[in-house]
Amino acid sequence: MTVIATLGPKGSDGYQAAAQYNRHAELALFNSIADVMDGFRSGQADLAMIPVYNTREGEVREYFRILESLDQGYWLDNVVLPINLSLGALSTDQRLDRVRVIIGRSTVFRQCEEYIAANMPQATLVSVRDLEQALAELLQDRPDDHVVIDTEQIINRFGLNLLDRELAPYNRTRFAVIGSQPGRQTGYDATSIITRPLADRVGLLVDILNEFTKRGINILDLRSENDIKTQKLQIYLEVEGHRLNPLLKEALDQVEHQVIQVAQSLKILGSFPRVDMRIKRIRSFGFIGSGAMTVWFADKLQGEGYATVICGRSSTLRPEEMIAQVDVVVICVPISVTTNLVQRYGPLLRDGQALILLAGESETPLRSALEATAEGVEVMLVHNLWGPQALTMKDKNVVVVRTRKSGSLCSEFESFMYKYGAEIHLDTPEKHDLMMGVSQKLPTAISVALAMTLAEHGIDYGDIDSHSTLTSLYGVLALARVHSQHPRTYAEIMATSGEGKKIVAGFLDHLQRISALAEQRQIDQLAEIITENIRAIPSHFLKSKMRQAQAVDAVLSDIGFKGD
Numbered sequence: 318m319t320v321i322a323t324l325g326p327k328g329s330d331g332y333q334a335a336a337q338y339n340r341h342a343e344l345a346l347f348n349s350i351a352d353v354m355d356g357f358r359s360g361q362a363d364l365a366m367i368p369v370y371n372t373r374e375g376e377v378r379e380y381f382r383i384l385e386s387l388d389q390g391y392w393l394d395n396v397v398l399p400i401n402l403s404l405g406a407l408s409t410d411q412r413l414d415r416v417r418v419i420i421g422r423s424t425v426f427r428q429c430e431e432y433i434a435a436n437m438p439q440a441t442l443v444s445v446r447d448l449e450q451a452l453a454e455l456l457q458d459r460p461d462d463h464v465v466i467d468t469e470q471i472i473n474r475f476g477l478n479l480l481d482r483e484l485a486p487y488n489r490t491r492f493a494v495i496g497s498q499p500g501r502q503t504g505y506d507a508t509s510i511i512t513r514p515l516a517d518r519v520g521l522l523v524d525i526l527n528e529f530t531k532r533g534i535n536i537l538d539l540r541s542e543n544d545i546k547t548q549k550l551q552i553y554l555e556v557e558g559h560r561l562n563p564l565l566k567e568a569l570d571q572v573e574h575q576v577i578q579v580a581q582s583l584k585i586l587g588s589f590p591r592v593d594m595r596i597k598r599i600r601s602f603g604f605i606g607s608g609a610m611t612v613w614f615a616d617k618l619q620g621e622g623y624a625t626v627i628c629g630r631s632s633t634l635r636p637e638e639m640i641a642q643v644d645v646v647v648i649c650v651p652i653s654v655t656t657n658l659v660q661r662y663g664p665l666l667r668d669g670q671a672l673i674l675l676a677g678e679s680e681t682p683l684r685s686a687l688e689a690t691a692e693g694v695e696v697m698l699v700h701n702l703w704g705p706q707a708l709t710m711k712d713k714n715v716v717v718v719r720t721r722k723s724g725s726l727c728s729e730f731e732s733f734m735y736k737y738g739a740e741i742h743l744d745t746p747e748k749h750d751l752m753m754g755v756s757q758k759l760p761t762a763i764s765v766a767l768a769m770t771l772a773e774h775g776i777d778y779g780d781i782d783s784h785s786t787l788t789s790l791y792g793v794l795a796l797a798r799v800h801s802q803h804p805r806t807y808a809e810i811m812a813t814s815g816e817g818k819k820i821v822a823g824f825l826d827h828l829q830r831i832s833a834l835a836e837q838r839q840i841d842q843l844a845e846i847i848t849e850n851i852r853a854i855p856s857h858f859l860k861s862k863m864r865q866a867q868a869v870d871a872v873l874s875d876i877g878f879k880g881d
């Protein structure tokens with residue numbers, strides 16, 4: 318039978334946490350965290366349960382030092398226990414203003430500070446290590462001005478009268494479960510790490526955090542302490558992901574060898590299923606479409622603890638069945654079939670579900686989604702401006718088009734993207750499509766037309782680099798990007814409808830006019846057009862983009878980036 322070492326006595330919060338973790342386990346009860354750990358180390362118990370954080374007290378200070386010396390154990394799980402503290406007395410008519418002594422454990426006193434100050438400010442607090450023994454003595458001596466604070470179970474177990482309940486509301490304690498085997502990977506994990514005492518170094522903390530941030534790894538907790546003897550800084554971190562996750566391994570490796578630059582300066586305390594204090598309304602996402610972007614988002618959502626189901630054209634699970642099972646339906650198919658599928662599947666959603674469109678076009682698909690779904694169905698469009706090859710969404714743009722039917726489920730999806738660092742921009746459907754005319758339809762059309770022109774005139778691509786100016790390189794880079802990815806993605810982009818169409822149409826008119834003026838050698842007029850353009854472009858925009866262009870020039874002229 319499993320034996321768990323935990324804080325006693327029977328009925329206390331430590332006892333309840335261990336019983337909640339494994340109700341069949343035998344519990345070995347101790348009076349201090351250090352004794353609990355000694356019990357585990359000496360082999361008296363298979364697991365140890367120690368309090369690490371309380372919503373009212375903050376961190377439990379001893380645990381930092383205890384964990385630092387954790388040499389033969391792993392932090393492998395957690396228990397979050399609501400703590401309900403009650404007041405017990407020997408008589409039922411005990412008046413609170415006559416109480417002289419309150420008996421309890423020190424942590425309980427800290428949690429009930431406000432209650433004691435408000436109701437028994439005159440009382441002396443007697444903090445005991447061994448509550449069991451203190452209560453036995455109380456029952457023997459029976460002083461009429463003593464009361465006890467602890468859980469209701471303890472008050473009842475010692476036959477005391479319950480005077481008041483819930484002395485400290487919103488009181489929850491997180492306990493760490495320590496075992497001798499590392500925790501298994503569940504896909505929704507966190508890892509806790511502590512550093513050895515660190516030598517002073519400018520920017521150390523920022524540089525450590527940056528290794529996680531640039532890999533899109535969320536930091537859940539950060540604390541620091543000064544080592545008692547050396548007064549050097551020690552940092553405790555809890556980050557999302559399992560210690561076997563390649564990105565996390567890479568980040569930890571960089572922190573140890575590139576940032577701190579001291580071997581063995583990090584100690585991984587363990588990986589465990591993530592403790593979720595936030596309230597989530599969405600449990601599951603169902604995707605219609607099983608392409609690259611679906612796989613990308615489903616993977617990230619799973620990492621956030623959501624269940625995901627994917628329906629492709631050839632999967633056995635049909636969208637009709639899937640829709641009935643999930644909270645949020647995501648349609649992520651080529652732009653040209655999005656509206657069709659919205660019309661087909663939108664009516665199957667019921668009130669309380671959400672339909673999220675992941676697509677590069679907004680006006681027509683959203684209008685159909687609003688028409689096709691019942692009044693109580695949430696509707697929103699998300700257009701991520703990165704491709705499926707992106708490692709993370711950190712600092713990448715995403716356009717979110719909310720509708721009058723976007724509610725809390727849609728907000729939860731937005732929060733998920735916010736959490737992982739996406740730059741969220743809210744647009745109307747028309748604004749989205751207009752701006753995609755500028756950033757997608759037109760540049761793609763130009764790149765495609767340029768490649769066709771080069772082919773038509775038999776231009777040798779080997780001559781491009783040797784004859785390019787700094788300015789002409791940009792167009793060639795766009796050409797390369799468009800022709801290095803899935804042709805269908807860019808064909809779909811060129812064929813989108815909505816406000817963006819007028820950008821391509823306007824461009825063609827102006828190109829023709831410029832081309833005619835050039836043909837007629839109207840140099841003054843052409844220069845006048847450019848001057849007018851300069852007046853229309855905000856000067857701060859021009860300046861800032863020119864600075865960026867020069868930074869790109871510097872990279873491109875670097876020997877490693879010169880074309881070969």
Ligand SMILES: NC(=O)C1=CN([C@@H]2O[C@H](COP(=O)(O)OP(=O)(O)OC[C@H]3O[C@@H](n4cnc5c(N)ncnc54)[C@H](O)[C@@H]3O)[C@@H](O)[C@H]2O)C=CC1
Nearest residue numbers: 606607608609610611649650651652654676677701703704
């Ligand atoms: N690939 C990219 O770089 C980006 C794509 N997007 C958007 O994501 C959406 C999906 O794009 P990808 O995943 O890249 O496409 P994809 O071509 O990789 O996958 C599309 C999926 O839709 C399915 N599909 C095609 N026609 C269908 C039909 N008639 N009925 C049912 N399913 C059908 C295909 O079987 C495939 O599973 C598009 O709306 C696109 O605008 C957004 C940003 C970037």
Ligand SMILES: O=C(O)C(=O)Cc1ccc(O)cc1
Nearest residue numbers: 676677701702703704798806
């Ligand atoms: O990676 C790139 O350059 C892209 O342009 C990716 C991309 C493709 C399609 C979209 O709708 C949004 C972004």
